Amino acid sequence: MTATLIDGKAVAADLKQKIQENVTYLKSEYGVTPGLATVLVGERPDSKAYVASKQKACAELGMNSYGLPLPADISQHELLTQVQALARDSNVHGILVQLPLPEHLDAETILGAIPIEKDVDGFSPLNVGRLSMKNREPLFVPCTPLGCLRLIESTGTQIEGARAVVLGRSNIVGLPMAFLLLHRNATITICHSRTRDLPDLVRQADIVVAAIGKTRFVQGSWIKPGAVVIDVGINEIPDATKKSGKRLVGDVDFDSAQAVAGFITPVPGGVGPMTIAMLMQNTLTAAQRAAGLIK
Ligand SMILES: NC(=O)c1ccc[n+]([C@@H]2O[C@H](COP(=O)([O-])OP(=O)(O)OC[C@H]3O[C@@H](n4cnc5c(N)ncnc54)[C@H](OP(=O)(O)O)[C@@H]3O)[C@@H](O)[C@H]2O)c1
Numbered sequence: 001m002t003a004t005l006i007d008g009k010a011v012a013a014d015l016k017q018k019i020q021e022n023v024t025y026l027k028s029e030y031g032v033t034p035g036l037a038t039v040l041v042g043e044r045p046d047s048k049a050y051v052a053s054k055q056k057a058c059a060e061l062g063m064n065s066y067g068l069p070l071p072a073d074i075s076q077h078e079l080l081t082q083v084q085a086l087a088r089d090s091n092v093h094g095i096l097v098q099l100p101l102p103e104h105l106d107a108e109t110i111l112g113a114i115p116i117e118k119d120v121d122g123f124s125p126l127n128v129g130r131l132s133m134k135n136r137e138p139l140f141v142p143c144t145p146l147g148c149l150r151l152i153e154s155t156g157t158q159i160e161g162a163r164a165v166v167l168g169r170s171n172i173v174g175l176p177m178a179f180l181l182l183h184r185n186a187t188i189t190i191c192h193s194r195t196r197d198l199p200d201l202v203r204q205a206d207i208v209v210a211a212i213g214k215t216r217f218v219q220g221s222w223i224k225p226g227a228v229v230i231d232v233g234i235n236e237i238p239d240a241t242k243k244s245g246k247r248l249v250g251d252v253d254f255d256s257a258q259a260v261a262g263f264i265t266p267v268p269g270g271v272g273p274m275t276i277a278m279l280m281q282n283t284l285t286a287a288q289r290a291a292g293l294i295k
Helices: 008-030 045-060 076-088 107-112 125-131 143-154 174-183 198-203 254-258 271-290
Strands: 035-041 064-070 094-097 163-167 187-191 207-210 228-231 235-238 246-249
Touching: 008 045, 008 143, 008 271, 035 045, 035 076, 035 271, 045 064, 045 271, 064 076, 076 094, 076 107, 094 107, 094 271, 125 174, 143 174, 143 207, 143 228, 143 271, 163 174, 163 198, 174 187, 174 207, 187 198
Parallel strands: 035 064, 035 094, 163 187, 163 207, 207 228
Antiparallel strands: 235 246
16 A cells, blocks of 8 residues: 555645635724734744744735744843733734743743733643643644644544544643544544553554654554554754755654555645644634634
8 A cells, every 4th residue: 555645735725725815804804914923032043944934924824923033142021021012912813932942031931921812822721721621622722733633634534433643742742632633532542752562552543643753763564554644753864965965854754654554744745834824724713813703
């Protein structure tokens, strides 16, 4: 069997098209332009690139983006003051603080200053708490797992009753992913660095989500024939054929897994584009809520 590729770029493009239509409607009918504030502290090249791609997506979809580049040595008090000002600004519907912050800053306190209704990253303990409970609706769900869920749904695979293995238990990806699948009535196993017999657990899974940050860790021989494999990992490896001298690969050994799986995401071009699309969706939702159009 050769797995069908799940084209994250195409699924994201469809979603962005719908978001753009909603943004146009919101502007023309209600005079509201969704606005996303991006707080970037310091000069980390990866963080700068992520923020730039989020701002670019806002521009493409007709949303406002408010960039707040701040010096790496900003004090906790000053950063808090800036985030609090964004919290009060009615033109700003979503606030994103790019992580990681420099070590002298307390990320939890800073993130705590983002009101739940502007928490478009879905990282606030209140949103996470609601996601982890039965019959409670978070206002926002973290963008990467939400994007993964969309990709799984795009395959037409029945999630209800499926066995799903999530590799990784981070607050940003693994845990929310597991809850999203659980709420869709899958049976979940969450694996982490201390899990025993990992290959055997993965072999039982109809759906595998790998989010561990380990280059080509999951082998094709671990994959159940026909399974859906979602590779969240972003790992750099040297590649002399590239101008940059490197390229990105996932947490799954793509070639061996593709030979066994039913569906598989590529890296790049799988989960990455969905993460940004879901951030745009969350920002639109925040603006629609602020305008009283949805709950
Ligand atoms: N495509 C995207 O948009 C996107 C977005 C976010 C993240 N990512 C990528 O996804 C990956 C994971 O990100 P993250 O933020 O969730 O990482 P993280 O916070 O470092 O968490 C990694 C998780 O993997 C587990 N783990 C590590 N080694 C393992 C092993 N050998 N076997 C089983 N589990 C193991 C860890 O277990 P313990 O808890 O026991 O330490 C931890 O739960 C990274 O490559 C990151 O770059 C991609």
